[in-house]
Amino acid sequence: xxxxxxxxxxxxxxxxxxxxxxxxxxxxxxxxxxxxxxxxxxxxxxxxxxxxxxxxxxxxxxxxxxxxxxxxxxxxxxxxxxxxxxxxxxxxxxxxxxxxxxxxxxxxxxxxxxxxxxxxxxxxxxxxxxxxxxxxxxxxxxxxxxxxxxxxxxxxxxxxxxxxxxxxxxxxxxxxxxxxxxxxxxxxxxxxxxxxxxxxxxxxxxxxxxxxxxxxxxxxxxxxxxxxxxxxxxxxxxxxxxxxxxxxxxxxxxxxxxxxxxxxxxxxxxxxxxxxxxxxxxx
Amino acid sequence: xxxxxxxxxxxxxxxxxxxxxxxxxxxxxxxxxxxxxxxxxxxxxxxxxxxxxxxxxxxxxxxxxxxxxxxxxxxxxxxxxxxxxxxxxxxxxxxxxxxxxxxxxxxxxxxxxxxxxxxxxxxxxxxxxxxxxxxxxxxxxxxxxxxxxxxxxxxxxxxxxxxxxxxxxxxxxxxxxxxxxxxxxxxxxxxxxxxxxxxxxxxxxxxxxxxxxxxxxxxxxxxxxxxxxxxxxxxxxxxxxxxxxxxxxxxxxxxxxxxxxxxxxxxxxxxxxxxxxxxxxxx
DNA sequence: CGATGTCTTGACGACCTTCAAGAGTCGTGG
DNA sequence: CCACGACTCTTGAAGGTCGTCAAGACATCG
Numbered sequence: 001x002x003x004x005x006x007x008x009x010x011x012x013x014x015x016x017x018x019x020x021x022x023x024x025x026x027x028x029x030x031x032x033x034x035x036x037x038x039x040x041x042x043x044x045x046x047x048x049x050x051x052x053x054x055x056x057x058x059x060x061x062x063x064x065x066x067x068x069x070x071x072x073x074x075x076x077x078x079x080x081x082x083x084x085x086x087x088x089x090x091x092x093x094x095x096x097x098x099x100x101x102x103x104x105x106x107x108x109x110x111x112x113x114x115x116x117x118x119x120x121x122x123x124x125x126x127x128x129x130x131x132x133x134x135x136x137x138x139x140x141x142x143x144x145x146x147x148x149x150x151x152x153x154x155x156x157x158x159x160x161x162x163x164x165x166x167x168x169x170x171x172x173x174x175x176x177x178x179x180x181x182x183x184x185x186x187x188x189x190x191x192x193x194x195x196x197x198x199x200x201x202x203x204x205x206x207x208x209x210x211x212x213x214x215x216x217x218x219x220x221x222x223x224x225x226x227x228x229x230x231x232x233x234x235x236x237x238x239x240x241x242x243x244x245x246x247x248x249x250x251x252x253x254x255x256x257x258x259x260x261x262x263x264x265x266x267x268x269x270x271x272x273x274x275x276x277x278x279x280x281x282x283x
Numbered sequence: 284x285x286x287x288x289x290x291x292x293x294x295x296x297x298x299x300x301x302x303x304x305x306x307x308x309x310x311x312x313x314x315x316x317x318x319x320x321x322x323x324x325x326x327x328x329x330x331x332x333x334x335x336x337x338x339x340x341x342x343x344x345x346x347x348x349x350x351x352x353x354x355x356x357x358x359x360x361x362x363x364x365x366x367x368x369x370x371x372x373x374x375x376x377x378x379x380x381x382x383x384x385x386x387x388x389x390x391x392x393x394x395x396x397x398x399x400x401x402x403x404x405x406x407x408x409x410x411x412x413x414x415x416x417x418x419x420x421x422x423x424x425x426x427x428x429x430x431x432x433x434x435x436x437x438x439x440x441x442x443x444x445x446x447x448x449x450x451x452x453x454x455x456x457x458x459x460x461x462x463x464x465x466x467x468x469x470x471x472x473x474x475x476x477x478x479x480x481x482x483x484x485x486x487x488x489x490x491x492x493x494x495x496x497x498x499x500x501x502x503x504x505x506x507x508x509x510x511x512x513x514x515x516x517x518x519x520x521x522x523x524x525x526x527x528x529x530x531x532x533x534x535x536x537x538x539x540x541x542x543x544x545x546x547x548x549x550x551x552x553x554x555x556x557x558x559x560x561x562x563x564x565x566x
Numbered sequence: 567c568g569a570t571g572t573c574t575t576g577a578c579g580a581c582c583t584t585c586a587a588g589a590g591t592c593g594t595g596g
Numbered sequence: 597c598c599a600c601g602a603c604t605c606t607t608g609a610a611g612g613t614c615g616t617c618a619a620g621a622c623a624t625c626g
Contacts, residue, residue: 160443
């Protein structure tokens with residue numbers, strides 16, 4: 001529900017699209033793209049040989065597009081890790097998402113025909129370029145696909161809702177906890193380990209994404225380590241108590257204050273250990 | 284940039300769609316709908332008489348759709364005020380938006396074919412029902428319209444980005460300030476006064492939307508009143524210093540900390556009056 | 567090897583939530 | 597008509613969370 005929560009559509013574990021990784025120029029069929037998108041292509045679409053999509057490689061630090069640049073294509077991540085950022089009116093970067101395999105970039109450029117955010121590669125990346133004209137024409141060519149295409153945008157929107165909700169109502173600890181779990185699930189879905197993985201981004205970037213400072217991110221990770229929810233060392237993380245990480249909350253509703261279980265106040269911040277709360281407080 | 288920031292597409296001040304307000308059953312043409320959407324219809328579309336859209340009325344408190352309900356239509360607000368909410372896993376309502384004339388509801392239902400949020404009327408409302416099948420078929424029938432349709436979804440997404448950004452990086456005061464300005468601009472665009480207007484929602488709902496408690500909302504409004512930015516009395520508000528309201532910030536970037544003007548620390552919280560800061564602090 | 571960027575940790579304090587009490591407002595029913 | 601309850605809103609007091617500022621440990625790199 002947090003970051004790039006990929007579909008529940010019985011994802012058939014997309015086979016790696018195309019073999020040679022470092023060709024510099026590579027092409028995908030419509031069927032490949034659909035599978036990457038988590039969309040089940042129809043027979044008609046599967047057979048289509050007339051549309052092919054170009055791949056492009058980016059190295060860490062490179063930009064796929066920048067704010068204000070004329071919009072002409074969507075980008076579909078085939079491999080690698082990236083971030084998208086907005087620049088607020090004070091000139092600060094604000095991280096909006098950490099796209100990875102299967103995610104679509106550039107959607108926010110459709111409306112005003114120019115990208116409203118910036119996409120930066122955090123590692124070497126391989127992305128499929130989908131010219132928007134081609135994208136929209138697909139809906140006409142394969143009407144069965146149309147719903148899926150709108151679905152792609154809708155999915156992005158739902159994710160943003162969840163993000164806004166989390167930012168507004170969860171404590172810093174809870175946000176970091178969920179962030180880790182979301183990453184874990186994402187990695188699992190790609191065939192990597194969901195328990196042990198590397199953060200591809202800095203504390204600063206995580207903080208910006210989660211609406212807190214890098215210091216708070218660092219402190220929270222240290223605290224989680226101390227109480228045994230995870231093990232951290234730099235950017236390598238091992239999750240040890242996923243349940244605890246994902247069930248943290250805060251705010252005895254402010255609405256359920258009135259009615260509902262009038263006993264058991266502080267119990268809402270449900271930690272696994274009794275001691276946990278104190279340890280966290282003691283930071 | 285905050286709430287329902289309506290397009291910059293030279294909005295031609297949509298004429299009120301259809302005359303009789305209290306008919307209970309009313310119909311709009313495609314051209315009407317396009318104009319409400321802020322989309323310029325092509326001649327072909329303007330002439331189209333074969334598609335008509337049904338209106339439905341709702342009274343304050345009524346729900347247009349609820350979470351989990353099968354998705355089949357988008358709703359376009361013609362008049363009235365509403366809120367959309369999500370229910371988080373603790374069972375709390377979280378306000379996601381305050382839609383009004385020209386806004387589209389239900390977009391988040393496309394992906395999984397069921398609504399992911401709930402829409403509630405805050406006042407009497409008149410909405411246009413757009414069956415999703417009709418919506419998507421329009422793209423095929425009038426290819427020139429297709430881009431606009433995707434644009435509608437893209438616009439929603441951009442708005443959410445701005446919201447997430449604001450939640451993550453602005454102080455409570457700044458968020459309330461911008462919220463008021465956004466409302467004002469919205470009302471102006473509809474032909475109402477942008478200086479004097481009524482809040483249609485409770486402090487609780489504002490707080491939920493802005494990620495703070497109702498008490499903080501109340502206190503902030505009182506403080507704005509005290510220093511002369513606005514005049515409040517219950518739900519009626521008069522804006523007196525829009526500039527001040529919209530330019531509040533916080534967080535000497537944490538990134539521009541390194542370089543940039545090393546002097547003038549606290550100056551970033553740019554208020555119009557020197558005294559303002561103290562007054563706010565004295566609350 | 568200094569320079570730069572990342573990460574950790576501590577101390578302090580401001581901002582905002584929490585808890586509580588009271589004033590208004592509105593609708594319903596006696 | 598007024599009383600009553602249910603909400604909404606305001607304001608105060610207290611405390612916790614998290615941002616701010618600072619210093620130091622590492623790691624990477626030209």
